[in-house]
Amino acid sequence: MPIGYGWHNHPVTAPVAEIDIDADLVARLLRAQHPDLADRPLQLVANGWDNVIFKVGDDLCVRLPRREVAVRLIVNEQRWLPTLAPVLPARIPAPVRVGLPGQGYPWPWSVCAWIDGEIAARVPVADRRPVAAALAEFMTRLHVPAPPDAPVNPVRGVPLAVRDEQIQDRLTSGKLAREDELRRLWDELRETPVYAGPPVWLHGDPHPANLVLRGSTLEAVIDFGDITAGDPATDLAAAWLVFDAEGRAAFRAGTEADDATWARARGWALAIGTAIAVFADIHPGLADAGEHAISQVLADHG
Template sequence: MANTNQWDADWEVSEELVQRLIYSQFPELTSMRIKLIGNGWDNTVYLVGDEYIFRFPRRNVAIDLIKMEGRLLPKLADYMTIPCPQPLFYGQGNDEYPMPFLGYTYVSGEFPLGVADEQRAASATALARFLKKLHTFPPQLARESGAPYDHRNLRDVAGRKEKMRRFFADLNDHMQEEERLAMAGYLDQVQTDPVQQPDVFLHGDLHFKNMLVDEQGKVSGIIDWGDMNVGHPACDLSVAYSFLPPQARPLFFAEYGEVEEETKRLARMIAVYIPMLIWMQAIADQDEKVADEARATIKRALADEEPF
């Protein structure tokens, strides 16, 4: 099929196809019901029973990513201070669906849609401890397990700023005047000097569609590890701006450890960039809840007691 958007599928993964693949390869699961959870950019996700999540690549680019998850996630068990899925079922492609797929332990929680700032602030310390520990995983071991190096080229600040200007033009009609002014002001002052920082191991895609919260709004799980890579820590530290309100950020950075201002600036930029993409996809999918959360994330990322 011809793809128009970055998130368009190369493969449609129907429930009937999933049943055939899972039940034929893992007969111990044949008594469990299968339910579609949703589509991300790279994978279609199904719940099997109440115990397992299965992810099926829907884009060709996701094949190597899911293979990497299967190899690398088990090695991270001692580095996880917040629950994350662990691969248990390694599915193989066939003539009908020539892709590998994975079944994981189920991590409970809901996407943080509409969570109040006070609830978000309660996760500041837990998120900081999680990333502080995760970022100590040996980068060389990650690379040997298939993790790419800075595959999104996050250090190219000038190129990212130009993309954000294009996204801004696409989103302009969906923004309120206050939002337009805030975004325009932010983009005008973004510094585009190249950034330098020691490389660390990263989750690589830490936004609200890859996080789960409990009934109190506290982070209960981190999911979708397909973008693991070695690169700039600002990629993950963006969660301090995208998920946490301004008043919780000092606590986050006090727990994580010293972070240079250059890194904080790049973290904020990523915290704005990613939800712009999510917002555009939500508009295309007519998903108002996700669109509203993406809009709120951008507003939160731009908010601060200090100048940008």
């Protein structure tokens, strides 16, 4: 199915919007700042957690923050994605135009290319295996040393021990099956030697709802709101979040991960997978992804 930049086409219990965004507002913004797009038809395609997305004609979409907390994320994407896009082997939602506050709307916004494809979270796990090598190549090309002014993210790319309090809370919440097994595994993985290399660019949120497939091809990696620099193990958590054992083996074969990095990646998969599972009522479209990640993390033997 076609998608735009963002995956929240599922009903979610999202925070109340701080700004009312409708087609009339979008049309006025386009007319004032990008008049050559003003006559294109507009279609609301997502009203998600942080952003509203309108399709603009057949090949573009407009993405506007609906909450102030999301403004920093879109500014990071506007600043960095155009730099990264030319060196990556799959598409990313680099803005093709930038919008400014105006017409009563107080924040920056973006015009991005419309991406056709199927969200990997809606594709059977076995059918994702053909993109394992392509995703490994994407991660390898992305994971290059980042500049000192790369965005800072306190919950991605950091040592696993930094996340311990949050993970322990989840593992005693009563919301997860097999909590004792998960706690023992987490206690082991968080002791893995920390990353000692230079901070590299990270996507930061490598779950299957952020991958767009077209058949057996990796079409795009979307939603760079968590973009930051740090330990590449964070992104390599995709091995458990996205794939089964066979796909995971193909993914690892395409990376340069040593055993310590791979162990940390498993820890990150546990961290992200339990977050998805605990907050499944907020993001029901990802509930299966959380359960899948947990089962894969526990079934794997490292």
